[in-house]
Amino acid sequence: MNDRMIPIPFHELMGWILQEKEEHQQIFGVKKYYHHTHGEKLDIFGEHLETPFGPAAGPHTQLAQNIIAAYVAGCRFFELKTVQTLDGEDLPVSKPCIKAEDEGYNVEWSTELTVPEAFDEYVKAWYGLKLLSKEYGFGSPEGFIFNMSVGYDYEGITSKKIDTFIEGLKDASHSKIWATCEKYILDNLDAWHHVDESYVHSISSSICTSITLSTLHGCPPEEIERIASYLMKEKHLNTYIKCNPTLLGYDYARSTLDEMGYDYLVFDEHHFQNDLQFEDAIPMIKRLQGIAKNNHVSFGVKLTNTFPVKITQNELPGEEMYMSGRSLYPLSISLADKLTKALGGDINISYSGGAEIFNITDIYNTGIWPITIATTLLKSGGYGRCLQIAEKLGNSLKTDNPVNPDALDQLRTYALTDPHHIKPIKPMPSRKIKDTVPLVNCFMAPCSHGCPIEQAVPAYLHCVEEGRYLDALQIIVDKNPLPFITGTVCNHRCMTKCTRHFYEEPVKIRSAKLLAAEQAMDALLGTITVPEKKSDAKVAVIGGGPAGLAAGYFLGRAGMDVTIFEKQDSLGGIVKHVVPEFRISSESVQHDIDLVKAMGVTIKLNSEQNSIKTLQEAGYPYILIAVGAYEPGILPLEGTTPQNVLEFLADYRKQKGNMHLGESVAVIGGGNTAMDAARAAKRVQGVKDVYLIYRRTKKYMPADEEELYLALEDGITFMELLSPTKWVDGKLTCQKMILGAPDASGRRRPVPTDDMITVEADTVVAAVGEKIDSSWFAQQGITLTDKGYVEADLHSCETSMDHVYVAGDALRGPATIVEAIADATSFALSVLEKEAITETGFEDLSYKGDAERAYAKKGILEMPVSNSDGNRCLECSTICEACVDVCPNRANITVKIPSQHMPQIIHLDNMCNECGNCETFCPYSSAPYQDKFTLFGSEAMLQSSHNAGFFIKDKTVGQCVLRLDGQLMTINLHETYPDIPVEIMEMMQAVCEQYTYYNY
Template identity: 40%
Template structure:
């Protein structure tokens, strides 16, 4: 497919908007329950003489490039609309100059685009269309009785370009749209289509102001001399007579400050040198220049201020985006932007007008506006799941924050905010739990793609990624949120053989894949499991009886660790007699004998053991370690070997006069109450074993200090966020190099493991599971391995297992209401209410697309509530949907696609259709093309269903631009 966006004719936009609203209760994918209705309209705030419902909106960028984007932003609550930057280089030149994908907002944001990809004239028309559409929507949907929004134009990058005829016409045409024939054409189209509306009247058409913009943001390139910036600003103030905001960069802070600050917050991997800091505008010259410009603006009755902040360039080092350099945004930019604001505010004693954009979102917007900074615009937060709907929450928390005209900056509040931001855990890199990407290994299907990424698995590859045990996580979270712990536990135990243990010490891969990690903080799934188990497991155990046997066959499990206990419980529960042999006196191996008490109590381990015991599993403890597998495989119908890995205790003894101990030795001795270590200790290793070992040693009376050194020279970033707090509280330092350790008396190098039976030929009735097969691994993975073996054995015997998926009935609108709202992590059972129910309604690709190019439609004959269709003409291949789709695919390439021109159809390999007049051209997944006169026949049923739905219910998606 090509990356060319097709602008939609104004009349089609009107019909699309009204049809979607009437038929589906949404506009360009935004549900009407996310429309923001301006409250207390008579007391609406103002800025620069413009009525505003709130002091926020979308920043100049992907959300303000097309008319439908701007309309969607307005409906959601954006009231200050910063139009995407235009410059003399445009259209085809920009499309070829911008590498694709051009946006990556997985965490901190990156982009390699800088101005509109449309021609300047096209952009001009899009902004006029959007201006009129917002007026229509304002009255038709009851959003406000008076105009509650403002547009702000953005131009760049040099005086020569700004003075060109096309940029000059652009500026003048937005100052007074009566100079532009297209404005009148749109008004005439409105009158022709007046019948579409019920509340928007002919009088409202006449009331639409031709003054689209009275403010302008000036963007200049890095390295632009101060004299050139001042010349451009003077021209815009004195010749164009427009209120002006000059975009300023964090380079004003100096290289050393920026580098030190980002390093301290965990962004040490960001690569940049000092050349932009040296070549860009310097702080002192910026202050002097701005003072002169403010005087010139005052003489003209205008305002001159700054927009904080503009781009922060970093080098591409980790393949985030193509090219060599990209611009950073989002939460990592926030502390830099706030510091620029603080320094400038102090230099001007609060009298410098400031607009802001750099990491703002719903959880900090109120505090930003309280300082007097206005308006505050956002971009990165809108590129994440929830998308435009996030503006609704922002607007609802900031309405009526603009009172009167521009006021001075409150320096005390700004100073306090600067301190608050720097201490906010949300801006630290390690606050985002788990791996960077939420994506899993499953292929993105053309149809039925909804997926809860927290639910993974080893037995069903299409569900891979999150929980290896494939627990019904959304269901038990919702039940726990309702306080129904008994029902929640019955859901957990269906797939989880050790709920109390895994509620305490699971490595929780589900959480690193949770969609909420892209909102605020990942759902505390493990904690919720513990809460449920603590409240319901004992009564559940009391209700258990020995399982009825469904087969005469018998199974033997060797080893009562996590994998063995899993296999035993599931086999016995499903009707096969199971015996377990264990060398120790009790079950659960390393969990019982190595994991410290502060992680898990013996009572929790015993509670899980009783689950298997009550079901009738026969345990034989203290039975030795060596077994004759060949003989046992003849005695039992099935043998499951779950004996754990082989431990290699290398490095024992002395090292340059220092005592050397193994982590497992320390943990086992501590658990048995026999630990005897003294002096200063260095723990070499990473992961939970190293952390546990350090924390155990710190509790020893004769140990004076403990430090942890990562084994592979990695920085302290490997330590999970929550664990850092424990280590800090207990006085344990994490160091990056041996030199930092100084002198120490005892060295701990960690344990190494190998699989006992990896590569060993299997007898047909012998299964090797867990760590004895894979080497060291997470307990949840070992449990999943045991479950998979049990499922295979049951299948061989024709016994239907009871791993049935349980689904709660949810109203779709209840799910949509939760989307787009940032919420801080909650305590107790309320945490479950933060679940977004991705397996019922995912639609993330529709939310994160700024151009609205991915849509969800109703169609018959599918498992998912809605099907995703891609609208090629609205896509510029920014790639943002790819980064957030939980599958491994790319929605803009892999989903069923609607094309608007033959050129675009031929330039693509996507499965999809082109409607040209009465002819429908279809390309199948193998690339075969068929043409049909009228409605297609004979195609695969699901394809037929999608095409029929588009023709009958969504004809507005089937634009025929070749036929115009």
Template identity: 50%
Template structure:
């Protein structure tokens, strides 16, 4: 396998396109319903050329190959900014791989085409012809409604070199070039492929590919060099010119403050670029001179805003020391520079925009008078090229012809909006949070990350779909299969599923927990009414010590499947900390009671008010299986050097708050130590106590590192809780909390930046200190019962939570200390499965298959929309358990493809990788929910034997397609010769893939 792409011959790509569109109603996997046609008749004008859309891919990964440009055009791009060429090219141009990291913000370490300049030229000419053919053949337009804009860099001598000069001259008029004549010849000999395109259309195709150019000013390009290049292109080449300008023009202080304000504090700038790049005053003076020069020559000049921002690589996102930032983090900076320059020229400055443009802001950018608008990062994300269709449709009726003036007042307002727009603020999601810990399978890889990320693996897309159709009872039935506490988790689950949701890479997560709540409110009571306890199917008895979420879920799952279960609880009611410690403003008692009824109705027996000081030997005399779901109630150590005894335990305070809040006196000033959900509960509860004026949360790191759920942090702030960040509490002395000021140092093993003492002391006035520092497991109780413990005092358990004593299980918080409710339920599920297996009983956790409308799901791809209401959330769900294909979406080169395979698989949709179209940019690996890289781990189709031999990928190379002979690297890495039909040579799965490729997708081979 090589990171060098292999350009496809014009005849092959022509046959591929025409056959695919007729047989599959798609081109490079993009379905016809995403092809864009301007129905309004409105257009914009750039340098005298009319475009039916102001949009296009920026010079970059999406304009390097013919198929990239075709894909962009089909979906609505009409301003095609071709990837930059420079004198250093091909194998002489070192590009580190992987070279793209677009998980959230966008980063790259490549800048110009990886092809030789002559090969890049050929790709652009091939694309030029294909767009004309598709325009007529697909009835997208009667006249050319698109333009190409070439991009060159990075020094005048290089641009004057024969290599680049030939390129520019060829783009100015390609009629005498070899590739131009070859393409015409191929089209002429294949006219039978077309229904609408004809010889007259072919002769009308202009050989003038580009009448405009963009000067790419790589960071560090001397200011005088930029002006020399621009003058040369205007005066010598007579080309309308855009000049790329960099965010460094804004100055390091402004850029740093802006990034910090928007939450991108982790980005590390390189001060050298701010010193050495073009300076703002010089840029303005240069533009004034160039505008005068262009005017005298009846040409136009403008600026391309902006180039990427160079930043230091600190977290191994990409290889090397420096990478280039793009995407949403660049939006406010680019708008800032656009506003500043537009005011400087009183609105008379043409701007080609690129800097975090996406669906949520393209209309606002166009409205101020800026056009065209290009993008890269947004179409490197799930939805890919198909995102462009939605943007083009959004703008169609707002097109206003030629550039006239930028509305500087409106642009200033847009700048203010940009600084506060949620779509461009950094949120708490980390790069790693969406990835699953499961290896990428070679086949059948479609999976819902939300379901796999959920500790109890609920069938989330299925119940979301049913809820959207208001089939609440059916939806609840699916939820209740895996979830023993649906009402409670609908209110206070930490919803790990939402941090895995694919929609995070579109706009925002599906409101999964809220949807569950809708289902619970509409169906749980009826479901409970219809419960009939299962018959007892085993003569073995089970006792559960503890009626918290872990114990109750174990009891429910066992009883539902035929076991006799008794629950013993020392408190007078069920659900432990959920009932006794979590404040009622987070969850009402009614929802807790409702879930208890769900369990009780199944036939579980309960004994409340029982002493927890159990004896396993005595229990074994009556019960065959013992579940110790005793939780973690032992107060943790308060990290104070003095006065720790004066601190109030958070759980003890919350228990008292729920039982007698009106009798609590905390004084005026309250400080809560900790940054988790319990700390937020304590702080919010304290705010509700009479007499309390100020509540502060004291934490040794910053808010972004607090482990509490983001919404809990937001709620605390909205209720007036003050976060005192970077303070490490040292002691309580009289009515003072003594703290040490901290700074953030290097990242620790968890990825969090370690707090480092600054040496400064900060003293806070306080009447009450509440310590939310985590509760501990009562290991003494376990030790007394001869249960083996590890070095940390936790019980030694297997994956089913079984202890060192056979048939004695310890699920929930008693395992490792406080965890989430849903993890407790997951432990209960694991225990139940193990016991049922021992008893030879089946469990009822099997997944329910819900039919889906594939066309409807595909229609949602590439469509961004914010959450508007719970009722409409199901329309945003992408049904990832049935259709994933993210690796196909995000590949600029279309090197990952979906093929339809009949038989042998759980899904007919299978992914193959086309080796010759891949440059190992790594983008598919970033977005694949699994551990792994589709470009390495999926079945790979090789176009020649040399590539096959130089790769380790499982896959095949067709030696003789007529005889169906191929060379295969099997799943066990053994290389074999194989002819379709031979038995026991390759796996059935590999055979089905190869057979489908030959029979139905030979144009890809």
């Protein structure tokens, strides 16, 4: 592969657009267009804007197709990617160069093209937009603005190379590329319906009347002023200078980012000391404002440049990267406020720095515009995010909108607490699954794959959204017989994989499941009759917790004779007897128990089983051990022994909180059970203070993030970086810790210090992890692992004893509820297979949603408004195309093949610069630019790559050179090859016959 992009020639660029629009109703993959029809515009630089926003100088303004895609989606202001004298192959750019999973990072700064190539791309884009606006009625041909960007020093900007570039964009009429564009359209007027010769001759060749000056960190103020003066006096350009957030000072930046949760960002005072200082900036700006006035041009500041931080976790190659996105927003807005106050409101500001749908209207309403965006476009939805912004801004233009200092000050204050910009306590979970992306049919729902039982999540969300609760519940209980329990206290790994993480926040999958259960359980029970027995073999299940209940349900449903033996007086296990009522009620648990009983399962309570052999002799050939992890973890403390968390929670539930704990309670641990204990203690009468003590910080606690927030809302005091050593006379002594290097799990290792602290604690609860009673298993003759867990086949859950199985905590150690259900599923299928029962009760619930509905949701950000927010589900199993969305260059594209249900993804080598952004957002553990089927622009490129893919050697006869499974071969698309999958042949045929424009 080549990491250098090959620009599309103008005639092929226009041919691509015309054919794609006509045959596939899209332009460079953009399916939803913005039409500015009411005619209102903003005036700036003597030009007009239909919407006051567009892509920042960056990956979305580097190639003509990038700019065109942004325009049709609603952008009207284009800050062209920066050019400098160092260009083309002489410019070193580490790859991958972009990481935008949450806040954005990059290690590239100016165009990777040569300056002449960049010039050609900008002229082609300008000419293309003039044609498209007229042909398709997207808006006025005079409704958009190009703003050039140059850097980085006076010598370079005044060089012949850059001067030619500047003068060319001021008037492109004498350039070769202008003549090429004009000739093409005049020679092909018959291909256009609304473009005629007179219109072509009316197209203005004045592409840019404005310029943004970008300077490197450390550029002296006199250099900045000299360049800006030159651009206004000599080049007569409306000039904006890009300012760095370092103007705020190190202390402000450090404290602000720390308070907002970005304390992990590493930077020192170097740039703050060497960059332009605020006390120098104000008089410089005033002098430049005077020069602008005298030369009849505009002057302003562009806020802000990206923020340099150290590379510490191999996020990108190199030592330093540039931070952008939501973490930059509070700094950029703060700088805007600071400059505005210092200049008495007399300042023009162009904005960039974390702008997106949730704040862009607020920014605009302060009087700051135009606004450019970058990081938001690099996320799922891509250019599709522009339409929502365009409709929001384009329909509320304010022709007289000076900077409002009061509104800006209010926005600055709010930015510091804006939930869209506060970093969550826990790191963003990885959405990736372990599988490698397949060459074909890669569409899948990460939520389903993230679920240990692979629930058909999009299917039941859609039913819930339509109010078809019984349909939804029937889909749920196909694999999950505990909808009330999992709808309330499941750790919802499905939600950690939800694509909505990259939009705003995940769909409330768990809540939707609970809603379906609440609305339809009675109706579901009314449809169930006890299944007919299909085997004489009996099954014994030891333990009536989630694993045992699920096993009973699955086998009972399939016609097996199942008995659950439970040593306590009621079923439900830890969920019923330990988890507090304020988390889940006994009534909710009972609903799921009733569902299990409906399958004809026999329940024997107060029936502790201590012998596998006895059960076998009683006629149970199949036995499942599904006991919980009740053995307390060991916390060595000097002095008094703390109370075990499970005993504490069981007492709390049994006594309904009527306990005597004293005034202060310390809970030691950081998992979900510790959170339950702390929240329970807080509800006990007489307790004033509850401390949750953990040897790392909240970020590294194993508890789910929502459990942390619930504990904080309940008033629990988190005491981080403390390791308890002694509890004597109501005083808990703790050793202070610091965080060291990451351990094998990726969490930073706690390192002891010599400092100690004492915490008042009348009661201490230890929540440090429970274990199974391994001695019981050893007594039964069941083999254990070195760690004391049961040795079992992970596929069937069968132990070293034939027909004796283990599930849940007994198999895994402390397991989640849904993991217990997964084990019960494996056990049930194993038994049914041995009994030759083929009608297992599990149905094929593969979900084929509506593609148009899925496409309509792409790029639209909206917060949930209720627990039933299935309308926000992006239906990834129907349409994913994440790699298509997030590629700025449109190097990942779709091919529709009539014989296949879903469009297929093909990677275009010519258009890729290996930025790596598609790898971040692909739900597979893959990089689409390396792992998807690739169309190469030349045989040499194919030969130099490792990608599976093809080169069209002779389109007329269908001859291609193909690499598949590492083997190169020359094939004819009209022939049959038994070793080549049909889908691969069909993709290549489609490109050669229907998508010829991909091959330029």
